[in-house]
Structures are given as structure tokens and as C-alpha cells.
Amino acid sequence: MTLTPSIHPHPARPLESRTVLVTGGAQGIGRGIAQAVLGAGGSVCIGDTDTDAGRAALEEWDVGDRALFVRVDVAKEAQVARFVDRAASHFGAIHGLVNNAGIPDPVSGPLERLEVREWQRRLDASLGGAFLCSKHTLPHLRAEASKGYGAASIINIASTRAHQSEPDCEAYAAAKGGLVAFTHALAVSAGPAVRVNCISPGWIATDAWRKPAARRRPRLSKRDHAQHPAGRVGTPEDIGALAVHLLSPASGFTTGQEFIVDGGMTRRMRYD
Template sequence: MPLTPAIAEWAGQPLRDRVVIVTGGAQGVGRGIAQAVLGAGGSVMIADLDAAAGKACLQEWALPDRAAFQRTDVASERSVQALLKATLKRFGHLHGLVNNAGLASAHGTPLAQMTLAEWQRRLSSLHGAFLCSKHALPALRKQAGAIVNIASTRAWQSEPDSEAYAAAKGGLVAFTHALALSEGPQVRVNSISPGWIATDAWQAPARRRTPKLSRRDHAQHPAGRVGQPEDIGALAVFLLSELSGFITGQDHIADGGMTRKMIYAD
């Protein structure tokens, strides 16, 4: 079983003494963001449905004073309220919220056969961003805080049978700029649209794998490689910190240049 990369320390510690909630923070991109927050000197509450993955993070990080876990269903208002209560009880205040939780798979049932229940379930990342932002905003306003919503390049380009996922991620981008105008200047709100991010090594220990990536996989990207959770974590830290104090209401595409690449069928 491969080891998830260790927490990388940031020079200058731009999130020192700041508290950040990361939903879906126990694995994948969310874990990459949570580790980046810790490396930048911050404290993190990871919220995730997977209790085993959450507990594994705390054990592997061994930072009990700055990391905590709360099992959370971001589609349940009661669960989100409990998350905010637990965060404030543990850390006393809140400076940042990263709305990352949601279904990872972009492909669903063809639209003509999709039930309303599946459609609603596949919009969970959008519902979660609404509920978490709603209940976090009172605390964030007190600290001139920041929200980062994790969207996707699928908000801008698509494949067949991905309508619900695209709607959720496109909705997050629109939700971002609308909320930025509603909450500015007290709270800044931005989104990140990741492209292809290799998360195999960032799962719970039982599901952790070394990514199987070919030269062709890497070569598809103008940056020369497939993305890693650390790439999204670094951008999230920037957007959560005072380094980005003049940036709000924006979507930031982190895809190694793929959405700028013209692709023609042979």
C-alpha cells in the first residue's frame, strides 16, 4: 500500500492561527486541501461521511491540536449544523470554508432514464455548498473569512451522460459569484475548477493505490503531467489567505492547461 504524501510545510505560514472547514476532507482532493491548510500553519476540521477515512487522517497526521474530524452529510441541514457547532466548540472561531464534498463520478444514468431522486443526489455538492455556507457565514463574517467552492472543468466542457454533474459544478461557479456579491466585503468567495487530478494515493488506507498513469496521460497536459491533490491544495491556501485579498467572485481553472488545448479527431 503506498503512503499518502506527507504534509508539506509552507514558508511564511499564511494560514497561521486560522481555522478552516474542508468538506469531503478525508480523502482525494479534499485531503490534499486539508493537508495544505495544515502545512500553511492553519487548523482544520475535516467533514466527511467516511468515518474510517477521517480517523485515518487524524492518526496519520498526528496533529491533535490542529486537526479534527466530524462525520457529516452535507446534504442534511441538521448534520451541517452539528458540524458548525462542533467546529466552534473545538477551535473557537472560523476563518475559512472549503465546499468540496460531493459525488466523485461524473457519469450517471442517461437523462431520459434518470429518476428525480438520482438527479437530486447528483446535485449534492451544490446542495452542500448552500447548507454549509448558510450556517458558516455568521462565523466567517466575524473573521473577514473566505469560502472556496470546488467545482470542476466539467462546468465548462462535457462528455455524454454527465448532465447532472455538469449542472452541479456549473451551479457552484454561478453560486460563487452570486455569493461573493452578497457577502462582500466581509467574506470573499471563490471557486476552483480542477481538471484531471490523480487521487488514488489519497484515499482511505484500504483503498489506497499507486496511480497508474502512462506517458500519454501526462503528455495530454500542456503542463506535462496529470494533476495532484497538492496542486489544488496550494491554490486553496492562496484563496483562503490574505495573499488573495483582492480576489473574489472568480473561478480558477487548475487543469494543467487542458481546457486551452484544441483537440481534433484524426
């Protein structure tokens, strides 16, 4: 036995032979994560309410059986159970879950005029969906971990709005803040078989990542980019790159954490 540390090469395809579920995976950040999984050698099942977007993604990717689309409303448990079962049946195993689905518009209007039904709808679409998808996927993740694969992985997609706000975004902030707390709670409960982490994106331009009929080039000014210490607005690929790392065995000592990916914007002092 030697105590000399070895140099190990990084795998070129870190998600080879691994299957990941991505909710809200047909457009925007979710699609960016799904494509990153495919680029890393993995297979992906995208769940989304937009059938046109889901079918378009499969057609444009053209990767055969490595990608599957299932229409699912993550706020409805029966549909979530069917989504997970379809993925498990198609791929034979599930190694990762990305809880990305939610209502993208953060503005819900003045709180005194916000209906309880709308408040609940926004929480159900994000926080409630993460609960249901995790609940039904955990048995599959634990099963794969028990085979010696190493810890399986869940990623929750929150937002920098869990830490800072604009007016009339209470429901969105509550849902995203809840995801941050849900992350560390589940990490403690599900570990060591399953690792759970959170990515909180900042300003991510998703215009070019919509379904074909709605796709356009982002309209961004020099001022938009200059607000970020990194010098630019983010892209779904920025989130996908970190997601691949957190889904892979390379992040085996990382769990219960929140990663803010915002080009440094929330660290910059601003005086108006």
C-alpha cells in the first residue's frame, strides 16, 4: 500500500450509462440542463406540460432512445408517479433528478390582491413539484446507489430571488426559498445513498432555448451585461455545466449545498 496521491484523469463523458430526469426540461434552463446531460454521455427523460416543446426537443436532439419526453404536471401526484415509472421502464434505472419545473414569471401582483388559489398554484408548481418528484424518484435512486454506483443525485433549481427581491414577487420568492431549505433537509434524510444540492441561477437569457415557434435571439444591452462582474448575462449552458458536475461521481463529497450562479451579480455593491 502506498500513501502517494495519484493523478486520476477526468472522464470525458462523466454521465456515461446514467439516466437523469429533468422537469420543465423542454425549454429554457431545463433544456440547457438536459442537453448538458446528453453531452456528458447520459440519457435524459424530460417532463413538461408543453407537448409541442417536448416533441420538438426530441426531434432536434435526434439521439434515439437516449432521450424520452413525458407530459407531466408536477403538481399532480398521479402524473408524477406515471412520469417516474415511464422513465424507469424505458431506461431500466434512474440515477439523477433535476427539479426545475415552475412558473417562470416571478411577478404575481400586489400581495393584498393575490388570491389564495394563485399563491398555492405557484408554490405547488415549484416547491410542491420538487417534493412529489423526489418522493417518487428516491426509491429508484437508492436502488442504484445500493448496486455500488455511488451516491445518486438530486438537484433543485431555485433562484437568486430566494435571497433578494423586487416588488410583488412574494409567492415566487417563497417557493424558491423553500427549495433552498428543502435541499439541505432532504440531503440529511436521504444521505449517504442520495446527495441533494441546489442551484440558484441569476439572470439567465432563455430566449434562444424556447420551442421553435417562440425562439428568438436575446435582446440584451451593454448595460445588461455590464451589471455582472463576469461581464455578461448567463445562458442555460452555464447552469447545465454545473448540473453535470453535481450529477456525477466527481461531486461525491458535495451535498446539502446551494450554488449561486449569477455571474457575481449578487456580490456586487450597487448605489443608485
